[in-house]
Amino acid sequence: IAVCGDPEARHGIVLTASYPAKRMGVKTGMPIWEAKQHCRDLIIVPASFGKYQKYSGYVREVFNDYTDQVESFGLDEAWLDITGSVGLFGSPVKIAKEISVRIKRELGITVSIGVSFNKITAKLGSDYKKPDATTVISRENFRELLWPLPVDRMIFVGDSSKAALEKLRVRTIGDLARPDRELLEKKLGKQGAALSLYANGLDKSPVRSVYEEREVKSIGNSITFKRNLTGIEDIRLGVRAIADQVASRLRRHRVKCATVQVVIKDPDFRVISRQRPLKRPTHLSRDLYECALAIILDSWKITAPIRMLSI
Numbered sequence: 001i002a003v004c005g006d007p008e009a010r011h012g013i014v015l016t017a018s019y020p021a022k023r024m025g026v027k028t029g030m031p032i033w034e035a036k037q038h039c040r041d042l043i044i045v046p047a048s049f050g051k052y053q054k055y056s057g058y059v060r061e062v063f064n065d066y067t068d069q070v071e072s073f074g075l076d077e078a079w080l081d082i083t084g085s086v087g088l089f090g091s092p093v094k095i096a097k098e099i100s101v102r103i104k105r106e107l108g109i110t111v112s113i114g115v116s117f118n119k120i121t122a123k124l125g126s127d128y129k130k131p132d133a134t135t136v137i138s139r140e141n142f143r144e145l146l147w148p149l150p151v152d153r154m155i156f157v158g159d160s161s162k163a164a165l166e167k168l169r170v171r172t173i174g175d176l177a178r179p180d181r182e183l184l185e186k187k188l189g190k191q192g193a194a195l196s197l198y199a200n201g202l203d204k205s206p207v208r209s210v211y212e213e214r215e216v217k218s219i220g221n222s223i224t225f226k227r228n229l230t231g232i233e234d235i236r237l238g239v240r241a242i243a244d245q246v247a248s249r250l251r252r253h254r255v256k257c258a259t260v261q262v263v264i265k266d267p268d269f270r271v272i273s274r275q276r277p278l279k280r281p282t283h284l285s286r287d288l289y290e291c292a293l294a295i296i297l298d299s300w301k302i303t304a305p306i307r308m309l310s311i
Contacts, residue, residue: 001043004032015047019131052076055107062102064210066095071119071208077126079119081207096134104132118203121146123155142201147174154195161195164188173199216253220261221245222310228267229306239292240285242311247285256281260291264300265308274299 002017014035017026025038036042056075063070066089069081082095089095096113103111110132114125121142125135128145137145152162154173164187170176176184177199184192197203221242229238250257261275274295278287292311300306 001045002026002032002035003047004035004044005047055109058107059103059109059111062099062106066099068210069207070210073123077123079122079207093134093136100132100134116142118201119205119207120155120198120203121201124149124153127153139201143174143177147172147177147199149173151176154198156191156198157195161188161191216255219246219249219253219255219257220310221249222263222308224265224308225306229309230303232302235296235302235306236293238306238309239296239311240289242309243289243292244285246311247283247288250283256283257288260288260295260311262292262295262299263308263310264296264306267305267307269307272299 002021003015005013005015012032014026014028014030014032016028017035021035021039021042026035026042032044052075059076060070060072060078063078063080067080067082067085069084071079073079082089082092085095086092089098092115096115100111100113103109112126112130112132113134114122114128114137115134116122116125116137117139121137124146125137128135128137135145149172151157151165151170151172152159154176157165165171165176168179168183168187170179176195179196181193181196184196186192188195223238223242225238229235257278258281259275259277261273263271263273265271276291276295278291282288288311
């Protein structure tokens with residue numbers, strides 16, 4: 001089984017897949033046609049975002065029974081700091097297993113949990129064994145468990161970072177822990193130095209309280225169009241629609257933006273990204289529209305088709 005986007009709206013990619021499908025080569029982000037080449041009998045089911053949100057909220061309620069330090073990481077993951085909870089509920093492993101049992105009993109779904117000494121190794125622990133597993137990663141065993149893993153299992157290592165690291169012959173998390181940190185910083189910037197620290201089990205970032213107000217760092221919207229945009233009038237309409245959405249969200253969060261970034265994807269899935277600073281911060285749709293359109297006119301052949309546009 002694979003949960004997929006809507007092919008009619010040109011979101012025909014795999015959002016997630018069952019473990020048997022994954023074993024046959026079906027991966028997140030794969031077009032449906034390609035997924036069916038790996039698994040001819042693949043059953044496609046539509047996503048239900050409202051249901052994801054509802055169950056995510058139910059799971060958070062369980063977490064909040066054990067600590068008020070719960071920091072979401074996407075829709076279906078969270079970090080919990082239970083330092084102050086062990087006196088009430090028992091050992092970290094006992095708390096993890098109790099959370100797992102409750103979610104399975106009350107909601108009918110399974111969770112995988114990493115119990116560890118910081119956020120990065122806890123995240124790696126939650127991914128270490130699935131489904132329905134609890135993995136303990138300690139200061140004593142993290143090298144044994146994590147260092148043999150492929151480097152792209154490390155949090156924040158995407159395709160581009162993986163490619164850059166492979167050029168340095170960094171193929172495992174253990175390799176990432178050993179090189180000169182200055183070399184990694186030179187090749188990957190601040191991210192390179194951070195990844196080296198993470199691979200060595202060094203992360204001091206705190207888990208935020210559920211009551212802490214989150215700082216909005218960026219706001220954006222994108223549209224994959226039902227048909228390709230071709231020509232200036234099509235592009236104007238697409239840019240205006242997205243600029244209106246982004247401006248509305250800026251005002252809702254009571255913030256203004258100083259830089260506009262535009263991402264364009266063509267029908268062959270080639271992507272370009274360009275950005276430009278504004279003369280003055282704004283939350284007005286007209287300003288975003290004019291800046292985004294100027295970026296496109298300067299960096300895109302107007303007659304070339306556009307599949308997806310993001311501001």
